[in-house]
Amino acid sequence: MKGHPTTHGENKARLARIEGQVRAVGRMIDDGEYCIDIITQIQAARSALQSVSKLILEKHLKHCVASAIESRNEAAVEEKLEEIMTVIKRMEK
Numbered sequence: 896m897k898g899h900p901t902t903h904g905e906n907k908a909r910l911a912r913i914e915g916q917v918r919a920v921g922r923m924i925d926d927g928e929y930c931i932d933i934i935t936q937i938q939a940a941r942s943a944l945q946s947v948s949k950l951i952l953e954k955h956l957k958h959c960v961a962s963a964i965e966s967r968n969e970a971a972v973e974e975k976l977e978e979i980m981t982v983i984k985r986m987e988k
Contacts, residue, residue: 903954909947916940945986952982 917940923933960979963971 903951906947906950909943913940913943913947916943948986952979955979 916936920933920936920940923936956979960972960975963975966972
């Protein structure tokens with residue numbers, strides 16, 4: 896949503912580390928590293944992305960959803976709840 900007040904700057908450092916992990920996986924592949932070591936690094940990067948995703952979801956709940964509830968706008972609350980359910984379903988896959 897363009898222009899909404901929530902920012903996520905605190906996750907930039909985490910994302911930079913993840914980006915470094917992914918580049919390292921590429922180098923491992925180029926260097927012919929052991930398959931299990933590559934898979935381990937891929938799993939670590941996926942886990943790190945999941946952690947960032949959970950932090951952003953938590954912030955969404957505390958700010959965006961709470962704001963919709965405080966507004967007492969039923970349509971806005973319903974929209975936020977639907978968004979959350981969609982995201983949770985995707986996270987389960």
